[in-house]
Amino acid sequence: MPLEPELQRGGPGGAAHHSPRPLSQTDPFIRVENVSKSFGTFQAVKDVSLTIEKGEIFALLGGSGCGKTTLLRMLAGFEDPSAGRIFIDGQDMTGVPPWARPVHMMFQSYALFPHMTVERNVGYGLQHEAMTAAERRDRVREMLELVQLAPYAGRKPHQISGGQRQRVALARALARAPKLLLLDEPLAALDKKLREQTQFELMNIQDKTGVTFIVVTHDQDEAMTLSNRIAVMDKGQVRQVGTPTDVYEYPASRFVAGFIGAITFFEGVVESLGDTARIAVPDFAGPQATGTVQARPTAGLKPGQKVTLAIRPEKFSISRHRPEGPNVLAGVVRDLGYFGKDSLYRVALPSGGLVSVHAVNARRAGEAERVADWEDAVWLSFDPSAAILLGE
Amino acid sequence: MKTTTADKRENWFNRRGWRDVIIGAPYVWLIAFFLVPFLIVLAMSFATRTPTAPPFSFGGDHPLLNPEGYARLFQDDLYLRAFLTSLMNAGFATLFCLLIGYPMALGLTRIGRGWRNILLMLVILPFWTSFLLRVYAWMGLMGSNSWFNKLLTGAWNGLVPVDWAVRSIPMMNSNFAVVLVTVYTYLPFMILPLYANLEKLDRTLDEAAMDLGSRPSRVFWDITLPQSIPGIIAGGLLVFIPAAGELVIPSLVGDAGRPMIGRVISDEFASARDWPMASSVAVALLVLMVLPMMAYTHYQGRAEGRERAEGRQ
Structure with a gap:
């Protein structure tokens, strides 16, 4: 999530x-x-x-x-x-x-030289710099301290943990600045x-x-x-x-x-534009909802145009009672995932489409009193600014 | 619990007896065909030569151990010289095998899959022809009347002042010929272990070294070469040890006046019928070959043990 x-x-x-x-x-x-x-x-x-x-x-x-x-x-x-x-x-x-x-690179496999100590790995690139041996040693020390590996300077790569190897690789890549x-x-x-x-x-x-x-x-x-x-x-x-x-x-x-992230897509048609666009979304239509929603318009939309309405799960509010507001849908909870701090609902719309809804469990509630349970009728709502309009 | 056919088969395989047989077989082989013959040779090296059949006995002035064979190793400089010639020829052969084989092995790892298998095949291909035949072929090539010799002679005479001109280059019956044919014969034994070693190396390390400012030549010295030392040692031993004891090559193309140790052993056995002496030389050769290997293994094991101990801190 x-x-x-x-x-x-x-x-x-x-x-x-x-x-x-x-x-x-x-x-x-x-x-x-x-x-x-x-x-x-x-x-x-x-x-x-x-x-x-x-x-x-x-x-x-x-x-x-x-x-x-x-x-x-x-x-x-x-x-x-x-x-x-x-x-x-x-x-x-x-x-x-x-x-x-x-340009230096930190490789996915770290690509540490197995026959060299941590110290020599970090100092490897410095042999091409015009430095005295003492300067080189100081720079290696500085790099090892940066990644908190100074005590491991004399180890070989196979003698340190995966996380430490990652830091050696980082220090080696940064040593030549x-x-x-x-x-x-x-x-x-x-x-x-x-x-x-x-x-x-x-x-x-x-x-x-x-x-x-x-x-x-x-x-x-x-x-x-x-x-x-x-x-x-x-x-x-x-x-x-x-x-x-x-x-x-x-x-x-x-x-x-x-x-990027979870999202639910709905197909719709632009009904009108203005400060807020009105979009007809057949999936949202049902006995208790009109199927027309309000959304913040994006540039380049024309009335009558087909659009994709995309809404992320956490933008929905879920409740048992019909909320106020422009964008309200009715549905039934089909699936429920309880993660402790939050819950993921899969809500079926009258059209049969499924919507992912992600809600933070802000209220401390037992199983009997939670917001919604399997097969409960619920109301979903979202703010006009939450809907993403993609006019592809 | 149900017992299936597969389970039964597994049980049958897991029976203690089978495991012992599988583990024991190589030991039995080594004992029967290495340790016992070696002990026989070792015992024989302390025997006394007699004009009987077999031509040795335990007894006489030295009832059990007769160190005469070993003493003669140091008294007669024939043996020391033979050892030196063997070590020198084997050393040069190993060196040249490495110089020729390393780039070939490295090249094999850098080439496309399809070509690689064909070229690997070509490396092994000479083994399909009789070894003797191939040595005879070299004798033909090196002989003073061969086109090969004439070609080289022509090139030589064309390049050097007139005073240095020769009728033919004397290649046959020399240490040069021994080294040349040994290199030719043993090259695959250098290439294959080196290839196996180089092929396993992580090419990302080369990229990392380049990324940190090293040119490809530097990458070779810093990254590839140090990591290929086990391959170099394995290939080196595989060439050096048989090359030092080689009998056929020096007999056919070598300098008869400067015999190698294999030839000495063979002559002592067959011509001089001095089995105790031949055995002494053979044991000395074995010790000479095994000691450096044991020292290496010991050192390697200690270095690894030390690293492990440090890793545990």
Whole structure:
């Protein structure tokens, strides 16, 4: 269940830093210009353009095979774009090999060198820097302290835990102070508890170092909590770029709405437009409801046009008594999942369609007195601002 | 509980007796065909040579242990020289096998699946022809009247001053010929363990090293080579040990005046009929070969034990 992103970002990560920054149109730190990549006849990345600001945590989010990893590998220099160009800090990266890029990567498997100690792993990149041995040692120490691994300097990678390996990989990637750090599924190999803790640690470290992070992930929660902005990718294309709030609350397409968080779609027709749009939704019609709802209009809608109305489960209110308000539906509880702090209902509408409703159990109630039970007739309502209109 | 046919079969396999047979079979094999013959050779090395059949006996001046064979190893420099020649030829052969085999093994891991199987097949293919035939083929090639020798001679004469010109290059009956044919013969034994080792290496590590600023050549020295040391040692032992004891190759293409140890053992047995001496040389060769291996295994085991102990802290 996706939580409100604003809530999660208030965690111990020191969230003030993580408010979205305004985009300066003049000099983006990273510019991906119409980049495509084909492997034989398969087009992994199709005409992607992105700009990423300095100091941002930017997430590339998508399912497997969406092209996010290929895009990351092109940024690192392991793959050359078939078309288009990548600029990092104003420098055209075309033809620049991985070892000459101011970019370091944290690999999904961590790719620690098994024959070297933690210390030598972290210091590996520093051999290419003009430093004295003492300076190098100090830098390694500093990095190990940053990730709280100083006592483990002499261990080999197989002698430390998965979470510690992840931090060694991070320290190694940060040791040469890259301009850009690429993180390939940084939390995927960790168990749930460690993942939450590491998430905030990553944000803290990004905050301290100021390095720009690009995170590849298939996990929407990870993308939402970690990043300032998210690019949602599908079939090699970027479908939407925006802050976590943007992509969650204002998805630009049915794909993005469905990919991020849970949502229920209804087909409808625009009846009238104005301060609020009136939409006829056949699914909502029934003996006790008119089937016309009010929603906040989006640009480009015309009366008579077919639209998709999308509503997230937590935007509904559920009650036994008919509430006041413009958008009220009647239904029957078909399924009920009780999670303690909240409950998930599947409510059948008169038309037969099922709606997911997610309600916080704010009131302390026993089983007999809870809001609704299996096969109870209930009323659902939602605010006109809660409905997303997608005029695809 | 129902007993199915599968359960019965499993029970039958799990019976203690079967397990013992399966575990015991290799031991029986090693005892019968390695340990017992070795003990016979070891005993024989302390026997006294006699003009009887078999040509040795226990008794005489040294009732049980006659160390004469071992003493002669150090008295007659024939043996020391033979050991040195063997170690040198085997050493060079191992070195060249490594220098030729390593790039081939590495290349095999970097090539597409389809080609890889064909090329691996080609590495093993020479084994399908008789070993002797292949050595004779080399004798033909190295002989002073062969097209191969003439080609090399022509190239040599064309490149060097006139004073250095030769009628043919004397390749046959030399240590050079022994090393050349040994390298040719044992190359697959170097390539295959190296390939098995290199193929398992995680290529992501190469990418990580490149990402951290290392050029591909540096990646090889820092990442690939250190991780392939077990493969190098395995391939090295597989080439070095049989090459040092090699009998056929030096007999056919080697320098008769500077015999290798295999030849010495063979001559002592067959021509001189001095079985105790031959056995002493054989035992000395075995000790010479096994000691470094044991030292390596011991050292390796200790290093691993130390790492494990540190990991537990």
